[in-house]
Amino acid sequence: MTPVVLALPGNEVLAGSLATQLGAELGQSECRRFPDGESYVRIDTEVRDRDAILVCTLDRPDPKLLPLLLMAAAARDLRAAKVGLVCPYLPYMRQDKRFRPGEAVSSAYFATLLGGAVDWLVTVDPHLHRHSSLGEIFSIPASVVHASPLISAWIREHRNDAFLIGPDSESLQWIASVAEGAGVPYAVLHKVRRGDREVEISLADLAGQERRTPVLVDDIISTAGTMIAAVGALKKRGWAPPVCIGVHAVFAEGAHARLLAAGAAEIVTCDTIPHETNRIDLSGLIAGAVRSLVAPGPG
Numbered sequence: 001m002t003p004v005v006l007a008l009p010g011n012e013v014l015a016g017s018l019a020t021q022l023g024a025e026l027g028q029s030e031c032r033r034f035p036d037g038e039s040y041v042r043i044d045t046e047v048r049d050r051d052a053i054l055v056c057t058l059d060r061p062d063p064k065l066l067p068l069l070l071m072a073a074a075a076r077d078l079r080a081a082k083v084g085l086v087c088p089y090l091p092y093m094r095q096d097k098r099f100r101p102g103e104a105v106s107s108a109y110f111a112t113l114l115g116g117a118v119d120w121l122v123t124v125d126p127h128l129h130r131h132s133s134l135g136e137i138f139s140i141p142a143s144v145v146h147a148s149p150l151i152s153a154w155i156r157e158h159r160n161d162a163f164l165i166g167p168d169s170e171s172l173q174w175i176a177s178v179a180e181g182a183g184v185p186y187a188v189l190h191k192v193r194r195g196d197r198e199v200e201i202s203l204a205d206l207a208g209q210e211r212r213t214p215v216l217v218d219d220i221i222s223t224a225g226t227m228i229a230a231v232g233a234l235k236k237r238g239w240a241p242p243v244c245i246g247v248h249a250v251f252a253e254g255a256h257a258r259l260l261a262a263g264a265a266e267i268v269t270c271d272t273i274p275h276e277t278n279r280i281d282l283s284g285l286i287a288g289a290v291r292s293l294v295a296p297g298p299g
Contacts, residue, residue: 049081053294120140120293149285171218
């Protein structure tokens, strides 16, 4: 039977695009809050014996998570054949170890919570540290879409004189892949994090690249502390204002405005989180990952 795509609030654009590309029906649903703050969820489209594909990116996750879990439970209760989740930005992946006594290992708990609610997951470039894959913490099929090919394509089209700069040594393999795809040189910075909002940056040897356009690339722009520090370091060395590219446009605590004020020439993000900086459309890659997990629709 034809799959049905259901958008949680704020995810309507991606849901519509996925429904078109998958030959699925764009379902109708409602999520709202009662005056006492509790969530109300209703699915208006028939899901019995059909694959139900929920679309919900989870930046600022806590207020979004309970409606998502209720929607997934409702789809199961209404006898959907399978319930899948397209979650372009997957939160709670950083805390993957108990650093201090008594700390919650949030990534493992969160994976258990989502894994118990849906049958499969598609996400984009999760921020994994000590895990090599989502399969280490998820018990359900978890497919990862990589944004690097389309970031490379954007750079080739718009900044073919780029010199790519990665935020730290952990990003080396990823930055190298983006640079190879774009056909441009690259380097990585040395980063020392002093806290959630304070970062120190030391520049690698960038001699000989001054005539190129510096392009800072990171997976998540959250507080933007790393990019702001890098922009400042480049400015001190007399480089042109850099282009800043991120996969996930979290932009916590006014980070977008602060990054522009620091001297970024342009900020470009993928559309995993709706934001005015979205320039790189990943819906085609996401649809391809979903297509491998659900029964095909007509056409």
